[in-house]
Amino acid sequence: MTDNAIPGPLDPEELQIQYAKSFLLQTDNSGLSLYEHLSALLSRILSERPPNALEVFESLSAELHWSRLKQGSDVLRAPREESHTCRKAEVQRALFSRGDGEGEESEAEGEMTESPLPNLLDLAHLLQQGGVNLGRDEAVRISLALKRLTDTHPLQVCHFWGKILGSGGSYLVAEVQFREGEDDEAEEGGEEEEKGEVEDDVEEEENEEAEDLPPKSTYRPPPVIPKEENGTGANKHVYYVCSEAGAEWVRLPPVTPAQISAARKIRHLFTGNLDAPVITYPPFPGTEINLLRAQIARISAGTHVSPLGYYQFGEEEGEEEEEGAVRDTYEENPDFEGIPVSELVESLSNWVHHVQHILPQGRCVWVNTSVKSEEEEDEEEAEEEEKEEENEPEPEVGPPLLTPLSEDAEIGQTPPWTAFLSTHLIPHYALAVLRSNLWPGAYTVSSAKKFENIYIGWGLKYMPEGYSPPAPPAPQAEYPSGPEITESTDPTVEEEQALKAAKEEAEAAAEEMEEEEDEEEEEEDD
Amino acid sequence: MDAETLSLSLELVSGSGPGLSAEQCAALRASLPLLHRDLRLRRLRLWGVVLGLRGDYVIARGWGGPDLLRGQLSFYSLNCVDWCLLPPATDAHIAQTQGIKGRFVGDPAHEYEYIVRNTAGGGDSALEEELTTHIKEEVRLTGTIAMIDREAAVAPRGAYIRNPLGQVIVNHSFRGLEVSEGKKLSSYFHFTPSLNPKKKSLLEKAALDPSIDFLDSLEHDIPRGSWSLQLEQGDSVLILRSLLWLGMTFYHVPLTPLHGHLYIGTGERNLDLPFMI
Numbered sequence: 001m002t003d004n005a006i007p008g009p010l011d012p013e014e015l016q017i018q019y020a021k022s023f024l025l026q027t028d029n030s031g032l033s034l035y036e037h038l039s040a041l042l043s044r045i046l047s048e049r050p051p052n053a054l055e056v057f058e059s060l061s062a063e064l065h066w067s068r069l070k071q072g073s074d075v076l077r078a079p080r081e082e083s084h085t086c087r088k089a090e091v092q093r094a095l096f097s098r099g100d101g102e103g104e105e106s107e108a109e110g111e112m113t114e115s116p117l118p119n120l121l122d123l124a125h126l127l128q129q130g131g132v133n134l135g136r137d138e139a140v141r142i143s144l145a146l147k148r149l150t151d152t153h154p155l156q157v158c159h160f161w162g163k164i165l166g167s168g169g170s171y172l173v174a175e176v177q178f179r180e181g182e183d184d185e186a187e188e189g190g191e192e193e194e195k196g197e198v199e200d201d202v203e204e205e206e207n208e209e210a211e212d213l214p215p216k217s218t219y220r221p222p223p224v225i226p227k228e229e230n231g232t233g234a235n236k237h238v239y240y241v242c243s244e245a246g247a248e249w250v251r252l253p254p255v256t257p258a259q260i261s262a263a264r265k266i267r268h269l270f271t272g273n274l275d276a277p278v279i280t281y282p283p284f285p286g287t288e289i290n291l292l293r294a295q296i297a298r299i300s301a302g303t304h305v306s307p308l309g310y311y312q313f314g315e316e317e318g319e320e321e322e323e324g325a326v327r328d329t330y331e332e333n334p335d336f337e338g339i340p341v342s343e344l345v346e347s348l349s350n351w352v353h354h355v356q357h358i359l360p361q362g363r364c365v366w367v368n369t370s371v372k373s374e375e376e377e378d379e380e381e382a383e384e385e386e387k388e389e390e391n392e393p394e395p396e397v398g399p400p401l402l403t404p405l406s407e408d409a410e411i412g413q414t415p416p417w418t419a420f421l422s423t424h425l426i427p428h429y430a431l432a433v434l435r436s437n438l439w440p441g442a443y444t445v446s447s448a449k450k451f452e453n454i455y456i457g458w459g460l461k462y463m464p465e466g467y468s469p470p471a472p473p474a475p476q477a478e479y480p481s482g483p484e485i486t487e488s489t490d491p492t493v494e495e496e497q498a499l500k501a502a503k504e505e506a507e508a509a510a511e512e513m514e515e516e517e518d519e520e521e522e523e524e525d526d
Numbered sequence: 527m528d529a530e531t532l533s534l535s536l537e538l539v540s541g542s543g544p545g546l547s548a549e550q551c552a553a554l555r556a557s558l559p560l561l562h563r564d565l566r567l568r569r570l571r572l573w574g575v576v577l578g579l580r581g582d583y584v585i586a587r588g589w590g591g592p593d594l595l596r597g598q599l600s601f602y603s604l605n606c607v608d609w610c611l612l613p614p615a616t617d618a619h620i621a622q623t624q625g626i627k628g629r630f631v632g633d634p635a636h637e638y639e640y641i642v643r644n645t646a647g648g649g650d651s652a653l654e655e656e657l658t659t660h661i662k663e664e665v666r667l668t669g670t671i672a673m674i675d676r677e678a679a680v681a682p683r684g685a686y687i688r689n690p691l692g693q694v695i696v697n698h699s700f701r702g703l704e705v706s707e708g709k710k711l712s713s714y715f716h717f718t719p720s721l722n723p724k725k726k727s728l729l730e731k732a733a734l735d736p737s738i739d740f741l742d743s744l745e746h747d748i749p750r751g752s753w754s755l756q757l758e759q760g761d762s763v764l765i766l767r768s769l770l771w772l773g774m775t776f777y778h779v780p781l782t783p784l785h786g787h788l789y790i791g792t793g794e795r796n797l798d799l800p801f802m803i
Contacts, residue, residue: 052698056699085705085760087761088757130547131547132544133539135759138540167751170541269769269802272756412628414629423547440772441544456542464629466797469801
């Protein structure tokens with residue numbers, strides 16, 4: 001392009017340079033020449049002056065190419081840059097907006113003293129010292145999400161229970177108790193309907209009186225163990241979960257004993273979707289929402305502990321009630337003096353469980369399922385009743401409430417708890433940290449007077465030996481085994497002949513007898 | 527995770543729960559630079575924590591040479607201040623540690639009893655001998671760390687390159703994965719020398735860059751679904767958790783070179799994984 005040197009023959013060197021430059025200036029299909037590319041690249045290197053220019057030369061060159069390709073978006077088309085981050089940010093921004101009405105604010109200020117909202121930042125600080133990270137920002141977000149929960153529901157108690165990780169997403173879990181009589185969403189109607197449906201089906205079957213019915217199964221399912229009422233036992237608390245701070249809180253349904261005992265037999269990771277089916281053997285009755293509730297109940301029963309003396313049994317309960325009644329309520333001990341942290345770490349007997357143990361039956365309070373309701377009894381035959389009375393099951397008894405941790409069973413050879421001080425360098429302000437080895441991820445952090453339980457983990461119980469699913473049950477016998485239908489081996493020739501001979505002999509003997517008898521008769525006749 | 531960006535990195539992996547306490551964190555920031563200087567290391571990273579019954583091992587990983595896949599040194603500390611060098615992991619160590627079950631105790635001198643089954647002879651006349659041997663916890667720790675590295679250490683695609691000398695070095699021009707790329711398991715590599723490279727078809731090879739794609743991607747891991755990939759903290763961090771080694775968390779902030787992995791767990795492999803997914 002600088003072809004202004006026409007006059008006079010050029011010297012060969014100059015000519016070479018001209019040729020080389022014109023080669024570099026050749027453009028390819030995109031209308032770009034190597035000359036332009038190199039000059040742009042060199043000017044960028046010279047302006048940025050990276051320390052390792054040679055090393056990054058190729059990548060810088062590649063980047064330049066890419067940047068040229070990316071420019072070509074049409075002016076008319078609106079750039080579509082709604083990224084995930086923005087959508088999440090919008091959801092979270094809603095958490096930070098204060099109530100719109102001015103009246104609400106003043107109300108909120110009035111309620112400030114009674115609010116069940118936990119001080120999550122305080123909790124996060126305690127946990128941070130104990131070595132459990134909630135994350136600074138995350139703690140604020142969870143706190144705001146809990147605030148939203150307490151604002152919209154009539155709650156008496158609200159705790160941040162913890163977090164359960166899943167393969168596709170995790171759950172934040174809030175443990176709440178409603179104010180008495182204000183639990184408007186007690187979901188009992190749904191299940192009653194289900195039961196009704198089942199009964200209808202049975203009746204229909206009975207009405208079908210075709211002549212050639214297949215034989216009816218004699219299998220009788222074990223009696224359904226009734227679930228515990230809301231507010232008692234494993235259903236003492238109500239749990240809300242959400243996938244992320246800012247997302248909608250979902251109330252978990254009450255847990256049934258069948259779900260708890262099924263959850264004990266399986267090992268399953270959560271997927272992060274509450275409606276995901278749980279496909280396992282033995283089958284789990286319900287979807288992930290039920291499994292989550294069952295695991296929460298098991299984890300709470302196993303790992304919610306408090307320093308000895310923090311809670312005490314209510315005095316009303318102390319009056320003698322029925323024998324064998326399990327005390328399931330406790331109250332905060334107003335005279336709790338606090339236990340020195342060093343003693344908390346040294347001895348597990350300074351810690352107690354404050355959530356009831358779940359019995360093998362799947363309930364906290366044992367129920368005798370062999371006691372039938374009157375209607376059922378009428379239907380049944382008298383014999384069976386007698387039999388059942390003989391096999392009256394032994395009531396299952398678990399450790400009572402507020403049992404010290406030193407009574408906990410060991411897992412193989414592993415102690416169930418690890419206790420340590422949060423710091424050895426500043427023992428004056430150290431905290432006692434208790435880590436569950438049975439439920440990895442469950443932590444309890446306690447200063448002398450206050451404590452916090454939290455669970456952050458996968459919702460899996462520790463198994464030292466590895467899991468092996470139970471074997472399928474033995475196949476049922478198809479027909480009653482008896483001599484009429486058992487196939488016998490064919491007799492050999494010798495046996496046949498022996499049998500023949502024996503028969504002949506017998507016949508001969510019989511004939512002889514008859515003859516003799518005849519003779520006798522004849523004699524008598526005579 | 528690099529020792530320099532410890533606090534930030536811990537904040538990023540905080541979604542997994544157990545982490546380091548403030549005191550441990552502060553102690554590490556004082557002791558790691560000294561370790562770095564005293565052993566004349568080129569690079570030093572915090573690798574993770576192996577939780578024991580009576581004490582926890584904090585593990586650091588150092589590199590003496592330029593190659594990031596070879597010549598690694600592992601250090602452990604029980605108090606985040608005094609560091610001890612672990613012996614290099616050999617295949618024999620790894621094989622031995624596979625047989626040990628149960629939790630770590632937290633005492634490097636603890637001896638595990640371990641039963642070796644030797645089969646002498648072949649066929650039906652094989653004689654089974656049971657030999658009881660003892661293994662120190664230190665050795666078990668070495669083997670476990672090597673196993674975790676082999677199966678769960680992760681690097682994003684493009685973060686490391688192999689230079690003409692065959693050394694694996696940091697790619698300084700790595701600008702981070704895009705979110706759309708980051709949602710695919712094929713953008714993440716096992717950061718370990720590939721032992722049995724998968725044979726790829728010509729079509730697959732066509733899109734690969736030999737200086738970048740020298741590692742195995744996580745895409746074809748068995749069992750399928752042994753990784754959990756999520757966006758956390760308002761979808762700003764890519765978090766990749768290994769389900770085979772529960773406790774291994776990899777983080778990467780999209781469009782930045784910030785990435786790393788941290789293991790905080792019991793040091794036990796999740797053998798029940800096939801039943802759980």
